[in-house]
Amino acid sequence: MSEEKAVSMNGPVCPLPLRHDEKIVLGHGSGGKMSHDLINGLFVPPLANPILAVGDDAGIVPIANATRLAVSTDSHVVWPLFFPGGDIGKLAICGTVNDLAMMGATPRYLTAGFILEEGLEMALLAQVVDAMRVAAAEAGVKIVAGDTKVVQRGKADGLYINTAGVGVVPEGVTLSGANAQPGDIIILSGPIGDHGIAVLGARGELGFDADVVSDVAPLNHLVATMLAASRHIHVLRDPTRGGVASTLNEIARQSAVAIVLDEKAIPVRPSVQAACEMLGFDPLYIANEGKLLAVVHHQEADRVLGAMRQTRYGEEAVIIGEVKEAPKTRVLLKTTIGSLRVVDMLAGEMLPRIC
Amino acid sequence: MSEEKAVSMNGPVCPLPLRHDEKIVLGHGSGGKMSHDLINGLFVPPLANPILAVGDDAGIVPIANATRLAVSTDSHVVWPLFFPGGDIGKLAICGTVNDLAMMGATPRYLTAGFILEEGLEMALLAQVVDAMRVAAAEAGVKIVAGDTKVVQRGKADGLYINTAGVGVVPEGVTLSGANAQPGDIIILSGPIGDHGIAVLGARGELGFDADVVSDVAPLNHLVATMLAASRHIHVLRDPTRGGVASTLNEIARQSAVAIVLDEKAIPVRPSVQAACEMLGFDPLYIANEGKLLAVVHHQEADRVLGAMRQTRYGEEAVIIGEVKEAPKTRVLLKTTIGSLRVVDMLAGEMLPRIC
Numbered sequence: 133m134s135e136e137k138a139v140s141m142n143g144p145v146c147p148l149p150l151r152h153d154e155k156i157v158l159g160h161g162s163g164g165k166m167s168h169d170l171i172n173g174l175f176v177p178p179l180a181n182p183i184l185a186v187g188d189d190a191g192i193v194p195i196a197n198a199t200r201l202a203v204s205t206d207s208h209v210v211w212p213l214f215f216p217g218g219d220i221g222k223l224a225i226c227g228t229v230n231d232l233a234m235m236g237a238t239p240r241y242l243t244a245g246f247i248l249e250e251g252l253e254m255a256l257l258a259q260v261v262d263a264m265r266v267a268a269a270e271a272g273v274k275i276v277a278g279d280t281k282v283v284q285r286g287k288a289d290g291l292y293i294n295t296a297g298v299g300v301v302p303e304g305v306t307l308s309g310a311n312a313q314p315g316d317i318i319i320l321s322g323p324i325g326d327h328g329i330a331v332l333g334a335r336g337e338l339g340f341d342a343d344v345v346s347d348v349a350p351l352n353h354l355v356a357t358m359l360a361a362s363r364h365i366h367v368l369r370d371p372t373r374g375g376v377a378s379t380l381n382e383i384a385r386q387s388a389v390a391i392v393l394d395e396k397a398i399p400v401r402p403s404v405q406a407a408c409e410m411l412g413f414d415p416l417y418i419a420n421e422g423k424l425l426a427v428v429h430h431q432e433a434d435r436v437l438g439a440m441r442q443t444r445y446g447e448e449a450v451i452i453g454e455v456k457e458a459p460k461t462r463v464l465l466k467t468t469i470g471s472l473r474v475v476d477m478l479a480g481e482m483l484p485r486i487c
Numbered sequence: 488m489s490e491e492k493a494v495s496m497n498g499p500v501c502p503l504p505l506r507h508d509e510k511i512v513l514g515h516g517s518g519g520k521m522s523h524d525l526i527n528g529l530f531v532p533p534l535a536n537p538i539l540a541v542g543d544d545a546g547i548v549p550i551a552n553a554t555r556l557a558v559s560t561d562s563h564v565v566w567p568l569f570f571p572g573g574d575i576g577k578l579a580i581c582g583t584v585n586d587l588a589m590m591g592a593t594p595r596y597l598t599a600g601f602i603l604e605e606g607l608e609m610a611l612l613a614q615v616v617d618a619m620r621v622a623a624a625e626a627g628v629k630i631v632a633g634d635t636k637v638v639q640r641g642k643a644d645g646l647y648i649n650t651a652g653v654g655v656v657p658e659g660v661t662l663s664g665a666n667a668q669p670g671d672i673i674i675l676s677g678p679i680g681d682h683g684i685a686v687l688g689a690r691g692e693l694g695f696d697a698d699v700v701s702d703v704a705p706l707n708h709l710v711a712t713m714l715a716a717s718r719h720i721h722v723l724r725d726p727t728r729g730g731v732a733s734t735l736n737e738i739a740r741q742s743a744v745a746i747v748l749d750e751k752a753i754p755v756r757p758s759v760q761a762a763c764e765m766l767g768f769d770p771l772y773i774a775n776e777g778k779l780l781a782v783v784h785h786q787e788a789d790r791v792l793g794a795m796r797q798t799r800y801g802e803e804a805v806i807i808g809e810v811k812e813a814p815k816t817r818v819l820l821k822t823t824i825g826s827l828r829v830v831d832m833l834a835g836e837m838l839p840r841i842c
Contacts, residue, residue: 157836159836161839162728162729162833163730164733164772164836166835166836186664186741187737188664188665188741189559189589190559190586190652191559192555192656193556193558195553196554200549201547201653202545203548203596203598203653204545205600205633205634205649205651206634207636207649209602209638231545235543235547241556243558243560247562247564277558277560278560279560279649283644283840294560294600294651296560296598369543369544370544373516374517374518382542386542419518476520477519477520477523478517478520480517481519485636485638485639487636
């Protein structure tokens, strides 16, 4: 991406002492003057908050009245760095926000660790950091600590970003993949496979324009709405790498239950379905970055579904299956032709570097 | 490093379902079955704790009675992965533990994000994870969440590790680089430059055997001892990348004070001094990973120094300078020949990939 394009897409994020036509050099990872200029010129202004601005070795954050925290981390190595609907910066924020939200926690504070490749355009980095700013603002989280390392040319694809996060778990909330019970209903928040196919399209690997946009989004406000609607949500999990199939297998194993899905109930956009058929992929294994699966007590399913549909990221929510006693640890699919087949975890690697 | 050697150095860390002669493939980052086998076979057993073992999207940790948290992150890209005195795993734990400790926090929970290169030997990875286990045990922290990504051959040097951490800040403790006051005394916990020169030696870049061992160590118990000895410690900071010179410049800027050092008081081991002279390096700019600088009220300096010397990582602690009113934001060095020279931040890059 040219420097001109990068800047014109977002505008300069702040009055930069660093010039946008500069590139990252090893000195930016030295811990000396160049590191400080990069941090204070490029990272801190868009992410500005009083905690980060202090510039100490760790951010000090208030946490009064919390008794339990959720703590999570995700490294992001997605390639390409930009794709329809998002980029590595937005993905890095949403990935960790969503991991915290899936435990019912209110995400509060994030850290960001950057591994930059020598030669990376400063304008591109500024654009990624601005996407992080926007996503963090939507999620309502603060980035309170950061770190920057620089590796030699060829030793990273532009940049890798790790985010870690801390959230506060409200009293009485105890979600876990181990809590699914026979009789529970499985709710999916919307159509699957958008993220994986959007990234594949951005790589030019589809051979056609799929017109698919990544679903990458922060789901914490959706989760808050769901938890306010019902005290009988047992499991929440976002089906990222490995897709819905792998995530439901995890839950079936953790809870020692069976999960039976209704294939015709599982929403897949026609463009995603078409791309999957061309490539021989099953949408059940494609990564999502803005969807969640909820396992809910059967008497509360309609209430939870109704609440979800009032929200931006849950308006296409549907019931896709139910939890059974047996066969324990198995996920089964009632196909559109009426047969029942086992859906296993993703076995090998379908789409490397998808997040 | 051969698989045989790696195993014989540490012994197998656990009964692995994964064979030690296997290598990392892209499928280990898929989020499917291979990811689960890697996590449950290699990562979880040595780091085992009930929080990590649950296998949810985030670790849930108790945090009753805390009002302030310290939150920090560090990515580690050190090359080579093993060096005298440590390795990337030990470094990753100590780096984040020390950042939290420098705020006076008690480090509690860590996350670990791995970016693995396709082809990495499983035995080497197991050895790194075991080093993390040992360092975490010494520091008294738990690893409560993790993430693994795999990138193609050539896109990382074996592995990069990010750690993030959460610590509890005790009531009444308010350390910051902004708290240095004229009249304060600067204490250094021991000889400088060991880590940087040890890594350089491991790269074969010295051209001779320097016989230097990295100082990488968790400093949180040293800090606890210091804080118990005095309520008048104003600043703690570990002089990592950029060395003592860059770290003291940060403090001088944050506090808007001058810092005057006594060159002859600054301890440098003869082997480190010799290596620096050969290479044209100034030890003041060489990275340390197990040292700290303390800025202490002058009436408490002896008490703090005495307490430090009772500890394993503080027994060589010395007073190296003092804080003055002016010239603000400057660090000055009284040289051994009696002149006074300005010591600036590290300007460019001296030793890439040192941590």
